[in-house]
Amino acid sequence: MSRLFRKPRPAHTMTNSLRCLAAAGLLLTAGFACAKEWSQVTNPAPGRPQAIGQTSKGCLAGAVALPADGVGYHVMHLERHRNFGHPHLVDMIESIGRATARDRLGVLHVGDLSQPRGGPTPFGHRSHQTGLDVDVWFAMDSSLLGRADSLRSNLDAPSLLNRTGSGLNQMLWDDKHARVLEFASRVPRVERIFVNPHIKRELCRSTTGDRSWLRKIRPWWGHDDHFHARLSCPPDSPQCESQEPLPAGDGCDSSMDWWFRAPTTTPTPGRKAPHHIEISRMPKECQWVLMD
Ligand SMILES: [Zn+2]
Known part of the structure; x- marks a missing residue:
């Protein structure tokens, strides 16, 4: 147990603590009450950086903020306050931003x-729960x-697929996209990268020379913008x-065929993603991260 989770909490945080713990134990609406608070907290939890739990059921202590603007990148949708991550994540984004600027890709x-x-x-x-x-x-x-409002909240990412979703829009797909994906894939701390199956297939078709970086590029629903x-x-x-560790190989094998028998443009497979999780079902350290 880290110092972070043992340290006494100031009295003013107890209102949150009690409300959340009570909700976790007693109220049917516990998940809603606590999930709502995750998005309402505007500062990181103190202490050393720690990613806790699963990426779909976890939390983050000691987060750092990615600055809104840096070399080769801009953060969009500043109103969401979702520009926080583990320091390794911030380093990774800054690194691919620098590579993008260096090679004048945009x-x-x-x-x-x-x-x-x-x-x-x-x-x-x-x-996106653990930074x-x-x-x-x-x-x-x-x-x-230039078309964005002050919080960059009025723009949506445009899709690279054609109008029917049956393939890439070749007017939009560009080698620069492959270059940036390669930058990201070659960062050792990057474990996997999700892209639309049409994008993966195009990379499989067009990549020559060292194809080892394709292994981390994984086909997934949506991810066309x-x-x-x-x-x-x-x-x-x-x-x-x-x-789970990635399978061996570059992923450009018959496993790709499955994707083209299934719809590939919907954002998530099957059931809807839960947007609230009861605090009692999360790692217990996350209770302290939320309340500290
Ligand atoms: Zn995502």
Whole structure:
């Protein structure tokens, strides 16, 4: 147990503590009450950085904020306060931003990372709860920000698929997208990157030379307007739960065929993503992260 979870909490936090704990134990609406609070907290939990639990059921202590603007990138939708992550995630985004700027490919538009303390979001994601996930738009036009309002909340990422969703829009797909995906995939701490199956198939078709970086590029529903990069559990986070390791190979085999027998443009498979999780079902350390 870390110092973070043992340290006494100031009296003013007890209102939250009691409300949340009471909700966890007694009220049917517990999940709603606590999930709502995750999105209402605007500052990180103190202490050293720690990703806790699963990316779809976890939280984050000691988060750092990705600055709204940096070399080669801009953060979008500032009103969501989802530009927080484990320091490794912030390092990764800054690193691919620098590579994008160095090679004059355009500018990255960064979507959601995590909330200041991670946890479930009231809309938009099932994962992104532990500060190890980030969405990056495929739109790289440096003039995009000129159309944005002050919080960059009025723009949506444009899809790279054609109108029917049956393939890539070849007017929009560009080698620069492959380059940025390769930058991200070659960051050792990146564990996997989700893209639409049509994008994976195009990468399988067009990549020559060293194809080893394709292994981390995984086909998934949606993800036609952004890619989603996920880091592996950091060594400083013993309570971070790792995912299944990736299968061997570049993933450009017959396993791809399955995707083209299934709809690939819906954002999530099957059931709807839960946007609230009862605090009692989350790792117990997350109760202290939320209340500290
Ligand atoms: Zn995502």
